Amino acid sequence: MDFKIAHTWDGFPVKHExxxxxxxxxxxxxxxxxxxxxxxxxxxxxxxxxxxxNELWNYEVVEAFFLNDETEQYLEVELCPHGQHLxxxxxxxxxxxxxxxxxxxxxxxxxxxxxxxxxxPWCYFPPNVTKFNSFAIHGxxxxxSYEALYPxxxxxxxxxxxxxxxxxEYFKPFNFNTLFGKEWKQPESDLWLIGKPxxxx
Numbered sequence: 001m002d003f004k005i006a007h008t009w010d011g012f013p014v015k016h017e018x019x020x021x022x023x024x025x026x027x028x029x030x031x032x033x034x035x036x037x038x039x040x041x042x043x044x045x046x047x048x049x050x051x052x053x054n055e056l057w058n059y060e061v062v063e064a065f066f067l068n069d070e071t072e073q074y075l076e077v078e079l080c081p082h083g084q085h086l087x088x089x090x091x092x093x094x095x096x097x098x099x100x101x102x103x104x105x106x107x108x109x110x111x112x113x114x115x116x117x118x119x120x121p122w123c124y125f126p127p128n129v130t131k132f133n134s135f136a137i138h139g140x141x142x143x144x145s146y147e148a149l150y151p152x153x154x155x156x157x158x159x160x161x162x163x164x165x166x167x168x169e170y171f172k173p174f175n176f177n178t179l180f181g182k183e184w185k186q187p188e189s190d191l192w193l194i195g196k197p198x199x200x201x
Contacts, residue, residue, distance in 0.1 A: 001179060005062075005136050009146040009163040011154045019062055019136040019147065025179050026119045034062050034116040038081050038109055039138040049083025049107070052100040056086040062116075063135040066125055067171050073126035073192065074168070081114035083107045087124060089191070094166050098191075123189040132174035135165050 005019040019036040039060055047053035056078045057063070067074040076088040087101040105118040134149040146163035150172050177184055 003134055003149050005134055005147045005149050007148060007151045009135070009148045009151050009165070010157055010161075011151040014145075014147055019134075021062065021064060021134045021149070023179060029119050029121040029124075030176075030179070032064060032077070032079075032118050032120055034079055034114070036062055036081070036114055036136065038112055038114040040081075041138055041143070042140045044082035045080065045084050047084045050105060051084060052086055052102065053080070053084035054086065054100070056080055056084055057137060059084075060138040061136070063137070063165065065133045065135075065165070065171065066129045066174070067131040067133075067168055068126045068128045069131045069168065069171070070128065071126070072168060075120075075124050075126060075129075077103075077118075077120060077124075079105060079116050079118065081107060081109055081116070085118070089124065089126075093168060122187040123191045125186065125189060126192055127186065127188065129174060129176060129186065131168070131171035133165070133171040 001023045003021045006014055008014060016037050022033040024031045042059055045053050045059050059080055061078045061080050063076060063078045065074055065076050072093055073091050076090060078086040085103050085105045087103060088096050089098040091097050101124060103118050105116060107114060107116045136147040139145045150170055152167060152170055176186055
């Protein structure tokens with residue numbers, strides 16, 4: 001499944017080659033591959049490549065969100081062309097309850113383009129993923145660019161509105177069976193049971 005981030009968050013065409021996000025089957029999860037322009041703006045975070053980095057959204061990143069829209073549980077994955085990453089598990093809009101999870105993220109970078117590859121393990125996904133969106137961010141200060149696979153429709157924009165990637169109502173339907181086949185069922189994750197009360201019989 002290939003997705004091109006061809007618009008800004010508010011629906012205008014991007015002025016560069018669109019970021020490509022590719023999802024394909026993996027042995028232990030979903031392979032996510034990125035092919036994107038490299039702006040090197042802002043410069044690299046101070047964190048070590050290959051390691052989680054908090055507040056990575058302040059840098060140059062490509063993001064993917066996988067949502068269970070019945071429960072508003074979702075996985076947010078942020079990937080940086082300098083090798084850092086950030087995984088957030090959210091239960092309710094913007095309600096992060098787990099972060100800093102490890103990924104095996106590999107990056108190759110040229111002067112004007114970068115590519116990344118990562119396997120997202122099944123235990124990171126909320127149950128029954130039904131919607132998806134993807135985003136890209138680069139630039140600094142007044143040149144900061146926020147781009148979305150599924151942007152906020154222009155008729156829904158309000159005066160002075162700022163980019164917000166947690167507008168879950170604008171995510172689009174997504175089904176893993178498109179990748180894995182009609183009979184496939186998403187593996188359950190004990191990670192998403194953490195924090196739920198034990199059921200007493």
